[in-house]
Amino acid sequence: MIDITGGPDVVSPQARLLVDATARAVESELMVARLQARSETPRTKSPSKARTPVTSRATLHVLGRDRARLETESAHGESMVELSARHAAILLMLAVHRQGLSAERLCELVYGPEVSPDTLRPEMVRLRKVLERTAPDLVPESRPYRLPVALDTDAQDVLSLLDRGAHRVALTAYRGPVLPESTSPGVEEFRESVRAALREAMLSEASLDVLLSYAEIPEGQADAEALRLALEMLPARSPKRAGLVARIERLTAD
16 A cells, blocks of 8 residues: 555645556565565476366476476466477467467478478477477467467566566566577577567666666676666766776777
8 A cells, every 4th residue: 555645735746656656666576576486486297197187377488598498387286397499499489479370480480491391390299299298288289380278488478567667577587588599580580579678678768777787687788878878867976887987988999
């Protein structure tokens, strides 16, 4: 509960902005605590059941990971499996393109142009076998290839947080580039779109403390424009100015 008590002079645009900013700060703190608690909670594989569990939530973790981690939740518990680079690229593309993809288009996104869909089909068979053991509800359908249930990704969660203006929470949730070692064209394109969305939000909408935090992650450390913007926003006598100036000079010298 946020309360501002006073006379008629309290009812002002400035007071409303103060309440809104306080509410956003509280929401951000709660979201950060939730993300940290989730990352610290150990995941255990659910025991096998005679009946196929109905997946209530499935999440593909691809940020800052060379091997994606697929986590699923059902009425019977939770399960986790690490995927190969190729399987991760396929699942990510199907998660991003929820309407489905033709064999030709999915092959192009995963392998590149001028590669026959015949290259994709054996990999799809192997992926289906992996999912049948760990997340049967996620086994892809064909013609077009699509996932029968929604698959969330931590990268799309970051984009959603940015859209809602929760910049600090989004920055906390951003654990690195999408599948950084993947050379699949579709993954590279999505990786760049996430990075660009994060940078644009930091430069155009983020507060000073969030911008300074962005300047500490690998993407921000070499971003001279972000460093200059933070320098402009800092108070004239801030002790942080000297460090920013030195970093900017090193970047421009290189």
